[in-house]
Amino acid sequence: EIVLTQSPGTLSLSPGExxxxxxxxxxxxxxxxxxxxxxxxxxxxxxxxxxxxxxATGIPDRFxxxxxxxxxxxxxxRLEPEDFAVYYCQLYGTSWTFGQGxxxxxx
Amino acid sequence: ExxxxxxxxxxxxxxxxxxxxxxxxxxxxxxxWIGWVRQMxxxxxxxxxxxxxxxxDARYSPSFxxxxxxxxxxxxxxxxxxxxxxxxxxxxxxxCARRRTSGYDFDFWGQGAxxxxxx
Numbered sequence: 001e002i003v004l005t006q007s008p009g010t011l012s013l014s015p016g017e018x019x020x021x022x023x024x025x026x027x028x029x030x031x032x033x034x035x036x037x038x039x040x041x042x043x044x045x046x047x048x049x050x051x052x053x054x055x056a057t058g059i060p061d062r063f064x065x066x067x068x069x070x071x072x073x074x075x076x077x078r079l080e081p082e083d084f085a086v087y088y089c090q091l092y093g094t095s096w097t098f099g100q101g102x103x104x105x106x107x
Numbered sequence: 108e109x110x111x112x113x114x115x116x117x118x119x120x121x122x123x124x125x126x127x128x129x130x131x132x133x134x135x136x137x138x139x140w141i142g143w144v145r146q147m148x149x150x151x152x153x154x155x156x157x158x159x160x161x162x163x164d165a166r167y168s169p170s171f172x173x174x175x176x177x178x179x180x181x182x183x184x185x186x187x188x189x190x191x192x193x194x195x196x197x198x199x200x201x202x203c204a205r206r207r208t209s210g211y212d213f214d215f216w217g218q219g220a221x222x223x224x225x226x
Contacts, residue, residue, distance in 0.1 A: 024163040035212035037152075043203055044216035045144075045152065056214060088152055092211035095168055096142070 002005050004089055006099035012107040019076040021102045023089035028069045033092040036065055036074045039101075040085045048087075049074060079104070109133040111141075111203050111217035118223045119193050119206035127220045129203030136184035137161040142207035142213055143177060143188050147199045157206065158186060193224045 003026040013019055031052035037045040047056040049065035052072055062077040064092070077081055084106050089099040113130040129141065143155040156167040160179040167177075171211055178187045201220050204213035 039152075045204075045213075046216070046220055047207070047212055047214050050207065050210055050212040050214075054218045090152075090154075090212060095166065096157075096211075098152040098154065101151045 002029060002091060002093040002097060004091055004097055004099035006087075006089060008102060009100075010103045010105060012105050013079055014082055014107045015026055015079050017079050019074075019079055019083070019104055021074040021076075021104075023067075023072045023074070023099050025070045025072075027077060029091055029093065031068050031072070034065075034067070034072050035090045037088045037090060038085050039088065045088065057083045076104075095104075110206070111205060111215055113118060113201075113203060113217040113220040116189060116221040116223070118225070121193055121195055121224055121226055123193050123195055123224075124189070124191050126187050126199060127222065129186045129188075129217050131160075131186070131205065134205075134209065137181050139208060141179070141186045142204045142206055143175075143186075144202045144213075145171075145199045146202065146219075152202075155188070155198045155201075160184075160186065190192045193222075195224050195226075198224045 005024045012019040018071045026107050034052040038048050039045045053065045064075045066073050084104045086101045088101050110132045112130045137160045140157050142157040145153045155171045158165040158177040160181050165177045176189050203217040205215040207214040
């Protein structure tokens with residue numbers, strides 16, 4: 001079973017700053033199978049990025065995804081107040097698995 | 108507009124049975140996989156399983172195999188997740204989500220159903 005490890009656990013930043021979130025897989029995977037989600041308190045997750053780098057419908061272009069093999073990154077170029085949330089990466093291998101999440105909090 | 112609307116919060120006792128629902132609308136229900144995801148209080152997301160409404164083909168995460176049962180009633184475009192005997196540890200928020208066509212991710216999510224199991 002492939003394990004996803006996200007880092008850091010918490011990222012403390014100010015609005016306008018750049019956020020870089022990491023997701024590492026325990027073995028090499030196809031980038032087609034890697035997605036990122038945002039979850040705000042009391043809300044369902046929202047798909048941000050699929051196929052490692054494609055933005056989902058309606059997602060602002062300040063969100064971008066990159067990576068291949070075992071290392072993937074979600075970048076938020078300039079944090080808006082509504083971007084403070086928890087972010088999860090997800091992978092399809094023989095089944096689906098999620099990383100443990102990165103919380104982006106206001107510094 | 109694509110929507111997944113889940114049933115309401117439930118409070119149950121250990122040992123009781125439960126079936127929660129997820130009604131899809133605004134799209135061809137039988138053409139998209141529906142997945143289920145658990146989120147225990149204050150914790151992350153866990154994938155439970157996925158079902159194809161067209162023929163009820165269900166795939167379970169090994170962690171949830173034998174613990175829950177997924178089903179669908181395509182006549183009313185509704186997917187279900189059920190337990191035959193709840194445990195305290197089943198207390199969680201449960202989400203249904205639609206798998207994006209030709210993708211490996213989930214593009215629409217239900218609002219979640221909170222299940223509380225307590226004696």
